[in-house]
Amino acid sequence: TLNDIWCDNMSGKVIAVGTAAPTPFLVSTNGGVNWIYDIGTGITTTIYGLKMVNANTGYASGSSGKMFKTTNGGLNWDSVSFVGATSTLYCTDFISVDTGWASGSSGTIYKTVNGGMNWTLQTTGITSTLYRIDMVNALTGYFIGSSGACRKTTDGGTTWTAQTPNYTSTLYWIDMKDVNSGYLVGIGGTLRRTTNGGANWDTVLTPISASQYSISFSNMNTGYVVGASGYTFRTSNGGTTWDIKNSGSSTINAVYSKGYDSAFIAGSSGMILKQYNALVGGITWNNNSPQKFSLEQNYPNPFNPVTTIKFAIPHTAKISLKVYDILGREVEVLFNNVEFNPGTVTYDFDGTNLASGVYFYSLIANNSLIETKRMVLVK
Known part of the structure; x- marks a missing residue:
């Protein structure tokens, strides 16, 4: 150490x-x-x-x-x-x-x-x-x-x-x-x-x-x-x-x-x-003050290979942000139960390691699903 x-x-x-x-x-x-x-x-x-x-x-x-x-x-x-x-x-x-x-x-x-x-x-x-x-x-x-x-x-x-x-x-x-x-x-x-x-x-x-x-x-x-x-x-x-x-x-x-x-x-x-x-x-x-949990649509969409994902946290919470393929298999974990303070997070997601296709990303707060959205990777 x-x-x-x-x-x-x-x-x-x-x-x-x-x-x-x-x-x-x-x-x-x-x-x-x-x-x-x-x-x-x-x-x-x-x-x-x-x-x-x-x-x-x-x-x-x-x-x-x-x-x-x-x-x-x-x-x-x-x-x-x-x-x-x-x-x-x-x-x-x-x-x-x-x-x-x-x-x-x-x-x-x-x-x-x-x-x-x-x-x-x-x-x-x-x-x-x-x-x-x-x-x-x-x-x-x-x-x-x-x-x-x-x-x-x-x-x-x-x-x-x-x-x-x-x-x-x-x-x-x-x-x-x-x-x-x-x-x-x-x-x-x-x-x-x-x-x-x-x-x-x-x-x-x-x-x-x-x-x-x-x-x-x-x-x-x-x-x-x-x-x-x-x-x-x-x-x-x-x-x-x-x-x-x-x-x-x-x-x-x-x-x-x-x-x-x-x-x-x-x-x-x-x-x-x-x-x-x-x-x-x-x-x-x-460090702003969102009123509720929210997950925005990624932009651009379709994308190649980088797109921006944005979500809001109204109070301190353990956050997970995960990406799934069209079969529902977890392919990327962007955050896994990380305790965030209130604010808005912008994440530039890089899909270089993924194949072209339809994917879904989900925001989870305190082990409860907030929202899931669809995105398309075109290479």
């Missing part, structure tokens, strides 16, 4: 970190085309957090209070002295090669100002597990964690003030674009957005009601969300509409993107994917 990932578009370097066996570090120097698998052999620490300050220098945090540092783009990792830390460190964040923080179990946060040579324990005032810390600059930053923990510092971590994202379950990731604006995600499809420094957090619906584990926004409008559903969501308008891509994996733990057109994702079973504009023209979810 991989827990975090980073890429540098200029140099082509990609680094992924995860479980210790056979090695917690994977590195590519050509944009993910090839990977070096024998880095960190002998390190038995599971790595959860990764922060590259630049293309050469970075830090990784993991189990048993262990920290590691690289100065050559991830090709070698040296152990960082960490006196007193024994609990898991789920995240690390650095604003320079010298100044950084590490957070983890039991509400612990440590700070260094000399590149990891020495660390100071900071007081957070809570005992929740802290899954992510995001420092915007030397003074202002945020952390999130279990039981809806969310706090902010404006003095470099000396003191932390409680924020109110109005959520009591676990929060897994926070991505602040500046001292005032950013997003956080967590259990149950939670996506919250602030534009006033955490004073208020507004709910932003995502297409599928599943736990979200990671986000990566290049600005407040454009970003990616991934999680337990195995789907990647991408927006360019702050969450009004989302492009959807199925990764084929059961769980995605991390996403890293510096722009709208591409992203690296990492997750269960050592999965790493680089996503391009393939998200465009596939599946789109619109």
Whole structure:
């Protein structure tokens, strides 16, 4: 399992970190085309957090209070002295090669100002597990964690003030674009957005009601969300509409993107994917408010080989969308019991693998048939 990932578009370097066996570090120097698998052999620490300050220098945090540092783009990792830390460190964040923080179990946060040579324990005032810390600059930053923990510092971590994202379950990731604006995600499809420094957090619906584990926004409008559903969501308008891509994996733990057109994702079973504009023209979810379930006629019809299927969901429901041949045999499953939030879904169905003929597509919500329509594939 991989827990975090980073890429540098200029140099082509990609680094992924995860479980210790056979090695917690994977590195590519050509944009993910090839990977070096024998880095960190002998390190038995599971790595959860990764922060590259630049293309050469970075830090990784993991189990048993262990920290590691690289100065050559991830090709070698040296152990960082960490006196007193024994609990898991789920995240690390650095604003320079010298100044950084590490957070983890039991509400612990440590700070260094000399590149990891020495660390100071900071007081957070809570005992929740802290899954992510995001420092915007030397003074202002945020952390999130279990039981809806969310706090902010404006003095470099000396003191932390409680924020109110109005959520009591676990929060897994926070991505602040500046001292005032950013997003956080967590259990149950939670996506919250602030534009006033955490004073208020507004709910932003995502297409599928599943736990979200990671986000990566290049600005407040454009970003990616991934999680337990195995789907990647991408927006360019702050969450009004989302492009959807199925990764084929059961769980995605991390996403890293510096722009709208591409992203690296990492997750269960050592999965790493680089996503391009393939998200465009596939599946789109619109955050509107339909009054009832509906399934529209595909267009164009007849088609060859791509046609658009559109359906509406008035409330959260487990959705299946299936295609059958003229004999009633199931030939394609587009969605299978996926829990969608309310909205309108547009699906570009590709019939390349099917023969010419008459087909039927059915929308099923919570195991009840909503509607079936006829379409004709002509090659």
